[in-house]
Structures are given as C-alpha cells and as structure tokens.
Amino acid sequence: MNLSHHTAPTDQPLGVGILGAGPVTQAIHLPALARLRDVLEVRHIMDVDAAVAASVAARVGATSSTSMDELLGDPAVDIVAICSPHQFHADQVIAACRAGKKAVLCEKPFAMNAEEATRISAVSTETGVPIVVGAMHTFDPGWLAAEQNWGDLPETAHTIRSSIVLPPNARFEDFATEILTRPAAGRPDYSDIEVLKAALQGGIMGLAIHDLPLVRRFTPDFEHVEVLQARHVRPFGYAVSLRTPSRVIELRAVMNGTWKPEWTFEAIADDSALRIDFTPSYVQAGSAVATFTRNDGSETSSFGPFGHNGYEGEWRELAGLANGTRQAPPAQTLIDDLTFALAIAGATVESAARDHAAPAHTAGVSA
Template sequence: MAGVGIIGTGRVVRSVHLPVLRELADRLPVVHAVAATPDSARTALEGAQMSARAGVDVAALLDDEAVDVVAVCGPHWTHADHVVAACEAGKRVVLCEKPLALGVEDARRIATAADRAGTRVLVGTMHSYDPAWRAALGHARPRLGGARRVRVRAWVPRTEVLVALASGAAPPPAPPAPPPITDPSARAVVLRFALLGLGVHTATHLRALLPEVDRVTHARLLPSGGYLLGLAGPGGTAVLSGFSAGDWRRPDWHVDARGEGGRLRVDLPSSYLRAGSATARWTAAGETRRWSTPLDGYRAMWENVAEVAAGTAEPVLPLDEAVADLDYLLGIADAAAPLLGDPS
C-alpha cells in the first residue's frame, strides 16, 4: 500500500484520477490533497467520497510521511518545480500530469533530480499506457517497413464538454470564437501550447512510428488553437493535426500508419472519458489482427503507478523516453513556427 498525495484538484483530478483511485483504494489510498483553496481540495475529496487531509500547502504535503506517491496535477507551469520538490522530499513515485514540463531544460532538471533521489517519475499521458495500443505497436512496429505514411489526428470536443460528459452534466454553451492571431510570435506560442496540451498525448506514438523528423513541410494554425502540420524524415512522412473546440459527441482521435509491410490503425478514446482501451487493427498480406480490452488507459496508468511503488514493475513510459518525447515534440513546434500563416 502506498499513500497518495495530490497537488491540484482541477477537472482531470475530479473527473478521472479520483474515481480511478477510489477503485484502487486498497493499493493507493488518497491521504492528502492540496489546491488553491482548502474548500477546493475538500470539495473534490468529498465528491469522490474520500476522507483525507485537505489544504493549500504543497510543502506540508511533501513533508507528510503518509505520502509515498505524489500526483502533480496543478497548472502546467508549476509541474517542473513540484516534481523536483517531490523528488528532493524523497518520495517513492511521482505521477506528473502532462506535460512533464514546458521546456526540455526543465524536463532534464526533473530527470537529474529523480536520478539523485531514486524517485520514479511517470508522466500522465494516458494513451501511452493503453494496453491495446501497446500490444498493437509491439506487433506492427517491426513489420511496417519503410516509406511510412503516418497520420495522427486528435479532433475532440472542447474540454468543458468532455468534463460534462464524464460527469453526466449538461455541457456549457460554447464561447465566442477568438479573433485571428496576427502576430507571428503569438502564433508560435499558441502552437507550442497546443502541442503541449493535445499533441503530447500521442508524441510517444508518433515518435515510435517516425523516429526522426528533419523538416516540417507545412504548418497552419486552425481556429481556436488547432494545428495542421506536415512532417518528413528519413523513414517517411506524417500529418499531425489537432483541434479541441465545438460540442460534438463523437471524437476522432486516431493514429494511422502505412508502410511497405502493412497498415496499423488505432482509434483512441478521448481524454476525460473512461471508455475502455483503444481499438487497434493491423492488416497485411494474409494477416489481420485486432486488439481491444475493457481496461482504459487511466486505470492502466494508475495500476502501473501502484506496481512501480511496490517495486514489482518498471514504468511503462520510462522518464528518459518521456523527456525524449518532449524534446521531439518541441523540436517540431520550433521548426513549424516560421511557416505558420494567419489561421483565419
């Protein structure tokens, strides 16, 4: 058994993490939570029918000897400092919600702190833990062959709609569309944060299928911070797109990879929704295989945390791979920035 302390009790914590941890209470009991206000932490715990210490002081949580595992779920810009502090406090395991950091230097700072302390750091990109995706990739990757054409598409409703769907509430009305972004430096920042918010979920998938990207062939911002990118590398090409706006109920989040040896298609469940694993299909000459399980990526992720804390397993996504994924993704963002045009 490993006590869990949670930093931040926002939407993903209330909608996903606390419900999963309630299912795993015999292995990962929540013992402490902190948020911007004591009421925020207390309300989140009460909503999950949990009795735990609630407060606002991150240092008090890190000093709590009952906390073995720290879930870092605050604002993105706080992730790196909180993960490093948890490592320096000697915690056994840290699960950091995506993104691990806003820059590669901070990610490497985390890796150094984790190595010094012996803390195991996992990143909360739930699709990386999806059992069907992992099995399908293990089968397809050595068989795809060269001349790969990869498409990664993440078209999902806006976050408020997903949270409402996860909780059974009515979605709030859509906000007005923002005006076009005319400043080139602002467009680059929007792309970077869009990739850190949405593209990061499938960075592991893309890097596994197209390990090297040596140029961005085209780049465009879509309305409301979406993106459409063309990539090329020694192994093939890729089209990477993401869009999170609107109120539709059927997300289209998939990875499609075609090579000389066959085709892999993986349809992924949306974030915030616990809808089982991905559905994956491999097709090649004389062979068709399918993968799908009832186990969703969130539950698989927290089970991996429990196993790592118990010393019975290694992280599904090792920290050095998570850092490499971030470096890969931000390299794409930097290369795409000069090509961005007006999204109107």
C-alpha cells in the same frame, strides 16, 4: 532512471497525494483511483484554493491543504501526482523526489524545456524515485497489445498520422490561451500573430502531445524533423505536416460540435498498417482497439477493447513502481519525448509566423 529503493506493504493500499484539484484530478484521476482502491488510496489533496481543496478531498475522505510542503511532509502519502499548472511542474517533481516519495506522476508536459528535463532526470537518478509522465495513451492496453504484435513496423513505417476530432473541451482551450488574457468576448483575434502562435503552441503542447510519444516510437530519425505546413483550424485545432529523412508525419485536430468523436493513431508501411482507435479524452470508457491490416486486405487482426484505459493504466504502473515490481522507464525516454514535442511546437509556430507574414496568395495559415 533507477528503480525506487522503497518497498511498500502488500496488505494495505499505497497512499496518494495530489497537487492541484482541478478538472484533471476531478474528472480523470479520482474516478480511475476509485477503481483501484484495493491498491491505491487518496490521502491528501492540495490546491491553492482552500475551498476547492477541502471540497475535493471531502469526496474521498482525504486530508486537504493549500501547501505543497504540507502534502510532501505527510507520511501517509507514498505517491505524488502533480496536476498543477505546467509552469510549476519541474520544481514540484524535484521537490517530490527530494521528499523521499516512492513514485511521482506528472501531467504533461513535465518540464518547459530540455534544461528542466535534464535537471529532473538527475534528481530522479540521485534519489531513486521513479517518474511517470501522464501520457495516458502509452499506458493504454490497446497500445500495449499493438506493441507486442507490430513486429518490424516501427522500422518500416513511412507515414505516421494522429487524427483527433472532439467536442469542445475547456481544458484544451484554456491551455492554448494560458499565455494570453482570454478576450472578454471569448473570441480570440487570430489576425494577431501572437494569438495565432499561442493557439498553435497550445494545440501541440496541450493536445498533440498525447500522441507524440507514440509518433516518436515510429520515427527513428526524430531529431531531424521539419515542418512542411502548419495551419490553425478554428475554433481550436491544427493541421501540421512534417517530415524526417525517412518519415511523413501528419498531425490533425479539430474541436467542434461533432456528434462522433474520433481519436486515431496510424502507422503505415508498404505492406501493412496499424490503426489504433482511442476513446476520447476525459471519457472513462475502456481501452483503445488496435487493428493491423495487410496491404492486400487479406489479413486483419484486432486487439481490444480491454477492461481499462490508459488513465487507469498509468496508476497501475505507478503502484508497480512504488512497490518495486516494475522497472521505471529510462530517463532519456522522457527527455526525448519532451524535446520532440518542443521541437515540433517550436517549428510549427515558426512556420505559422512565416506564412502569416507572407502575401495572402502564398500564406499557409488559415482557418
């Protein structure tokens, strides 16, 4: 993915336009951008609901519209953030690139399949417009500090684990049931295999996907991932065990009435381990803390917390890309992250379907 050919004046903020004015925009991006108002300024909010667009835009003194074309045609907009429903992401990313914007942020997933991802990559390369996918943990200063200090751990780690315990979050629950009509009583029928499959698909692509780029960084043979067991965890969550020829991967999540949220990533080798404690999603609460430990407990090193988290970090990255001071990530990295997530989601759903159809005493899906 080429560095953008555009440059921006350094004496005035870059203009931001946001497609979609829902919870992510309101609870995550606007607060992050408010802390960066010296370099970024929200200038246009688009939403298909005119009242929502106008209300959200009024909070930041921006223009509002119900038309993507109107936002992309706004000369005050330098950077476009795509926060719309995921099925629109690919076409909107491509349109933003073709509109000659300086950089594009797209929420996860930035495409629905590898073909869409390849098409996006080609347009980005052709236009020179860099794309950032909103995997906020990859921009968290705690993760970046770990990256600078982990030595050969990505090559030597044998166990990778992502563990998430959160209170209920309607956005994640809605993502998991987007494909289906939410039952009137709000209680999905998990004896229906299609409901179960949709819940697991949504869990991987709506929640696990935050950490899958991190998992892939520690999984050199990620093309050969195999699901050993996939279990749906009620009311919303999953327990998935995977392996590659050289790695064991554990993905766990549950959303319940917890009083103590926890979001951790671990990479364990024979002689050392890394643990990263992230702040909960939707919380503007500083960075993650990365801790390295030797197997004999003789040495422990911690990095963080730092003054900002990955939400703000991704906007800092976008500003750098737009003004030409940072290099965009290779297109293949974004494609590999997506295909890795899709492969895990697909294999998880297939495993759950097989176990669901198996006799009760051998079934591997339960709650």
